Amino acid sequence: MGQRRADTIAEELEERIFDGTFSDGDRLDEVRLAQQFGVSRTPLREAFQRLALSGLVELIPRRGAFVRQPGPVELMEMFEVMAELEAVCGRLAGKRISDRALAELNDANAKCQAALAAQDSDAYYVENERFHHILYRESGNSFLQQEACKLHKRLKPFRRQQLRFRGRLAQSMAEHEAVVQALTHGDGDAAAAVLREHVAVQGEKFHTLMASLKSAAE
Amino acid sequence: MGQRRADTIAEELEERIFDGTFSDGDRLDEVRLAQQFGVSRTPLREAFQRLALSGLVELIPRRGAFVRQPGPVELMEMFEVMAELEAVCGRLAGKRISDRALAELNDANAKCQAALAAQDSDAYYVENERFHHILYRESGNSFLQQEACKLHKRLKPFRRQQLRFRGRLAQSMAEHEAVVQALTHGDGDAAAAVLREHVAVQGEKFHTLMASLKSAAE
DNA sequence: GTCAATCTTTTTGTATACAAGAATGCAAAT
DNA sequence: ATTTGCATTCTTGTATACAAAAAGATTGAC
Structure with missing residues (x-):
């Protein structure tokens, strides 16, 4: 579904988590990243969902998306x-x-x-x-x-x-x-x-x- | 993120896939299900994302979400x-x-x-x-x-x-x-x-x- | 009658708008 | 000085609106 941009964004974010641009505990700001990628919040949120299922990101209800590096x-x-x-x-x-x-x-x-x-x-x-x-x-x-x-x-x-x-x-x-x-x-x-x-x-x-x-x- | 309703919807859909309400190859109609659950398409799409990562649903770009039972x-x-x-x-x-x-x-x-x-x-x-x-x-x-x-x-x-x-x-x-x-x-x-x-x-x-x-x- | 091309309709993907919950800061009271 | 209550602000969650792509229908030609 959220496919054309959402998945490329997911990959990009995954990349940045792997290479250390984002470190453990960092909050992934929807609006900030949306501006940065030049898209709206919607595809970003879809990307977050995927990262969450891979375990790279933790989604806390009403709080946001947080980078979750394994200890x-x-x-x-x-x-x-x-x-x-x-x-x-x-x-x-x-x-x-x-x-x-x-x-x-x-x-x-x-x-x-x-x-x-x-x-x-x-x-x-x-x-x-x-x-x-x-x-x-x-x-x-x-x-x-x-x-x-x-x-x-x-x-x-x-x-x-x-x-x-x-x-x-x-x-x-x-x-x-x-x-x-x-x-x-x-x-x-x-x-x-x-x-x-x-x-x-x-x-x-x-x-x-x-x-x-x-x-x-x- | 898509948390309050989206995750309950994901569980509900998972349930229906397990119990056979939806069978292999069925397309999950966004608008239909949205009406059925009394919500908009947005939380449904977030739910689809989760189910896709669990492997229960296949997301085909520009085509929709399809139930994917293992053969x-x-x-x-x-x-x-x-x-x-x-x-x-x-x-x-x-x-x-x-x-x-x-x-x-x-x-x-x-x-x-x-x-x-x-x-x-x-x-x-x-x-x-x-x-x-x-x-x-x-x-x-x-x-x-x-x-x-x-x-x-x-x-x-x-x-x-x-x-x-x-x-x-x-x-x-x-x-x-x-x-x-x-x-x-x-x-x-x-x-x-x-x-x-x-x-x-x-x-x-x-x-x-x-x-x-x-x-x-x- | 069949096939093909185009136009219509439907459906997905994205943007924006709005509502509700959480965090923050300030002020007043103890 | 610390704490508690309230108000403001920010952020998330959801709804709606719009654009683009795919599916489907209709019409025309052969």
């Missing part, structure tokens, strides 16, 4: 769920993955390796993402795929930093190889175990990151 | 994901569950047993639901809990029928006992395995149900 605890929880979803994808893919997809995974891994050799963490990041999306797809369950993609996207801004941890790229690479190895042998459980650890460690890294930031602030 | 394939996929989510809850609960919660689970099971003895499938259904919600909570991950609840609710109208299968109640009961048993011993993996099967079988039952309906229609 450390919620973030850890989300990483934990992400880890489990990836594990499920891996396990299901063990039974269902095609040779074609296995080749794709190997290709993504090769490009990851190249990026690693070139110390190009951006390129690594891109191929890493491709790797995981192939996995979601090969779960053979498009509902699961959608859910995994949604959460993956949601965690994107928090994951990027993790890759910069010392030695993380190499370790991550090895884990990818292990996943492909397991899937090649049709061992979904092994792939699941590796993936669970692979993603869970990101949550832990994040945890230590938060802890260091906190102690630095004290 | 057999999508439903099977959703049951599969539900099974995996429950399994994850079980595994995590194995490490984290409290004695208090174990007692609650036993209580729910006892009431289930009573309902089973009384051939009261409605009562069984209620306690069964409680059992699962306790499990979600005891995963110790409130994000996971939320996701599990959302999907559980979404599948509600399709699950109810399954319980009427011959002998299903008794089997379901036994599975619940097995879950509590595993959790009591802190064996999350065992609980996960049982739960995965416990929920997955619902998807299969559904599958056979669909198949029988289809062959009956031919």
